Structure formats: C-alpha cells, structure tokens
Amino acid sequence: MEEEGHGGAGNKAMEIAGLLVQDDLALMIEGNDGRYYFQAGSICVPGFWRMQDKLGMPLDDIHLSGNVPQYKERLQPSLDRFFRKLSVDKPVTRINYFVQTRRRDGEHEATTGDDEMDPDELGWATSSLGDEDDFENGTHATAKPKNGVDRDTPVNWMRLRCERQTLRRLPVSGAVLFTIRVYINPMVELVQEKGVPGRMASALRSWPMDVAAYKGKNRGGWWEPLLRFLDAEHEAQEMEGSEGVGTMRDGSKM
DSSP states (O other), X not given: OEEEOSSHHHHHHHHHHHHHSSSEEEEEEEOTXXXXXEEEEEESOOBSOOHHHHTTOBHHHHHHHTTOTTIIIIIXXXXXXXXXXXXXXXXXXXXXXXXXXXXXXXXXXXOSTHHHHOTTOSSBOHHHHOOGGGOGGGOSTTOOOTXXXXXXXXXXXXXXXXXXXXXXXXXXXXXXXXXXXEEEEEHHHHTTSTTHHHHHHHHHHTOOHXXXXXXXXXXXXXXXXXXXXXXXXXXXXXXXXXXXXXXXXXXXXX
C-alpha cells in the first residue's frame, strides 16, 4: 500500500482513512493557479499505475501522461469545469473496466512471494506490464510481459477488472476526494450469466482504436481468444434459449 502526503498528522489521517474503507483514496486539492493537484492518497490496488509517478501532478498532466484517449481534444475543458462546479451534496459515480490477464507458471499457480500475497494481481498487473520496478515514468513502453513475448492467453487466465469510482467535494477543506473500489472476476464465471457473453463481445468490438489501445488490446494476448470464447458462449446460450438481458450477481443489468 502506498500512502503519501504532506505532514505527519496528515499522513496518519490518510492511513486511518485507507484502513477504514475498501476503496483506494486520492485527494485532489486546488492550487493557487486554479488547477487541481493530486496531493495525497492511500493507494493499495492501482493495478496499472504507480502513485509515485502521479503524486503532485495537476489533473491535466495525470491524464496526459497516462495517454487517456481524446483527453486533450474532448475531455480537458469539460473536466476542468466539472471539478470547479462539483458540490458537497452531489457526489458523482462512474464505472471503468479493463480485461486483465493473470498468467500462470506451467499448469499451477506460483506459490511463493507476491503470488501468495496478491494472486489476482490487484496491486500490480505483472502479467500484463512486467515488473513494477521496470515501469518507467508511468508508461507501458518498456514493460515486458512476465512470460516473455505475448501469445494467445487461455481464457481461464482472464479477469474482468471493474473500478467503481466516485468524486465528492469535502465540506471543510474543499478538496475533491476520488475513490476507487476494485472488483475482479474470472471471465469463465461471468459468461455463465444470461446475455453477458454477447453483450460483452459487442462492448469490446465497439471500442474505438485509441480506446482499445489504452485498454490493452494489443498487450497480453487476450483480445482474439476472448472474443472467440465470448462468441462461442453467446451462440451456446442462443441455442439453449437463454440469451436475454444480462443480470449480474448484484442484480444490476449489463
């Protein structure tokens, strides 16, 4: 878990807050220039980024350094306005999702070191990005997959990583609190839900090229095997007459 900020009392408060909730926490504080800066946080399961690369950055640089698709062209002006107008009594919620692979050594899970502590790679996506220490300046360019060159990844190594993100303004400081709660589920379990395979395949194919690249389409060897698997499961559900509106385990529709 990474916990950073300014001052001993502030660090302790952030540590306590991080231990009280499952969510990762990031504090965005407005600077004298009117921009919001990432000034403190308790980040346990970032998966694809490191707090040390982002801490102290303004909101714009965080997104630009992360190569967020269409941020400068479409999102930057509206996001600046959104942060300025965010009110205490109206928190905002959004969902983000990725496909994450969890490679195995041979036929069995590795049973030592980080694999025992974080078997699904919630904290760091080693199988997709390589070792965390080789992840330079928050970019993917120098990262290498754990098992060398990318190849077709078995579906039972694939996970759907969903992040429930909220933004809310704190009433006293006026800082904006960004929370991230991570849910990760094996693909082989998700496709058992009615309608999910077809809708998931359709969602993946709808990604524009820049979004697909950002979400790792060309990294990890999962794209083509997953689509083949989803199409086959969708066809099987249609033949069984069970294709329909997908309902997730929490009752929400997909």
